Amino acid sequence: MTTMTQDLPDTGAIRDDVLTGDSRGLHRLVLEVRGGTVPVYTSSGSVAHRELAGLLDGHTERLDPSAPDSVFHREEDGALPGERRPVPFLPKSRLLTPAEQRIAAECFARTLATGELTSGPEVATFEAALADFTGLRTTATSSGTDGLIIALRSVGVEPGDEVIIPANSFAATENAVLACGAVPVLADVEPDRHTLDPVSAGAAVTSRTKAVLPVHLYGRLADMAALRRTADAHGLRVVEDACQAIGVTGVGRHSDAAVLSFNPYKNFGLTGKAGAVLTGDDELAERVAAIAYHGFRPDTKNVKAEPWGLNAKIDNPIAAVAMGLLPGLTLKNYRRAYLAERYVTGLGELHAAGLLTLPSFTPDHAWHLFTVRVPGGPAERERIRAHLREEGGVETDIYYPVLTHRQQTPLHEAHFSHSRLPHTERLHTTAFQIPLHNQLSLTEQDRVIEALHAAAVRPATR
Known part of the structure; x- marks a missing residue:
């Protein structure tokens, strides 16, 4: 072999x-x-x-x-020894083991009893634990798609700007660009990695280009060092669609921000849609946190730090489930x-x-x-x-x-x-x-x- x-x-x-x-x-x-x-x-x-x-x-x-x-x-x-059953691609009934299902139910029930069903202490606990694992400032979001929108807006993508993306990703990648009022511009991929080609991305740059949005397709890290060099040569921001790449060495190290997804079908899947934005830039982290929740200053009730924001933070019960499954x-x-x-x-x-x-x-x-x-x-x-x-x-x-x-x-x-x-x-x-x-x-x-x-x-x- x-x-x-x-x-x-x-x-x-x-x-x-x-x-x-x-x-x-x-x-x-x-x-x-x-x-x-x-x-x-x-x-x-x-x-x-x-x-x-x-x-x-x-x-x-x-x-x-x-x-x-x-x-x-x-x-x-459920199969008997020697029994020959079909091999499903991704059986929904087995997304979580019975033990994980019990943990998830217990975590949800605990938060249900408190009445803290939107914001709550589990959110900050999960963000801190994820930041400890990734080494980056973390804002947990309601989905990976929302995380991409937040990250793009946080690095300055505005209506009419262009963002370079690959064409072989899930629609969330292009939709996040469109949700910002920006224009997705396609570049080719490297054939061995299936991920955005730095040379093709560089060739796609125009005077309207604001950012590059590579996707770590199937879980494989794109050539981030080369993409960063391409971006720097043109004064562009970089946001990583790392929704399939949790735990990959180097995620977030050559970009302004990286986005994860905890959709039930992902490696680390929860009981609903959720995601996170990661960044090593403290100022950018504050902006991400504000845009994720109506533009409000983090830890200050209803005082705006940004003129615009989403209602896109992870819910407290989902964060509790995340903490239960994170180990x-x-x-x-x-x-x-x-x-x-x-x-x-x-x-x-x-x-x-x-x-x-x-x-x-x-x-x-x-x-x-x-x-x-x-x-x-x-x-x-x-x-x-x-x-x-x-x-x-x-x-x-x-x-x-x-x-x-x-x-x-x-x-x-x-x-x-x-x-x-x-x-x-x-x-x-x-x-x-x-x-x-x-x-x-x-x-x-x-x-x-x-x-x-x-x-x-x-x-x-x-």
């Missing part, structure tokens, strides 16, 4: 004897567990790292799937990284034979989605997906089925009818996603790997 790995440059910011739960540390931990060794680490005191840190403190055998009480799921929920964040990301490496290894022969193109197992990835590409193009992709579904019982998906400049609305046709994005368009016709979620069992993953081997080598129907 072939295992593709790639290291980030050593910045000196992360000590090898400390595991903080960021993607770079989890990447190293996965490779060590796969190699049969787990060194002794000093773990971060972050709430988000608590469950994984507990395992590193004398229970490291549970990080290995072969352990009887491993943190990995062996069978589908498992880095453990969930560890499981995802381990399963991703297991996919890369298990499908490595197909990659080496040119039958599938796999992502490299890199340390700058949250593995929100596992994306494979079919070199043969859209017809071959659909043949493989159909074989997986009909013969293997494996459900797949395409994120996102319609690119921004291919949407059929008057606005899109007016803005994007002349857009030419060759890398984005090529990736869009060849890529699809296979199951990878917080509760994916090893049995299910083995079936996906087996089904892909069978589908990829099957002769195409003439």
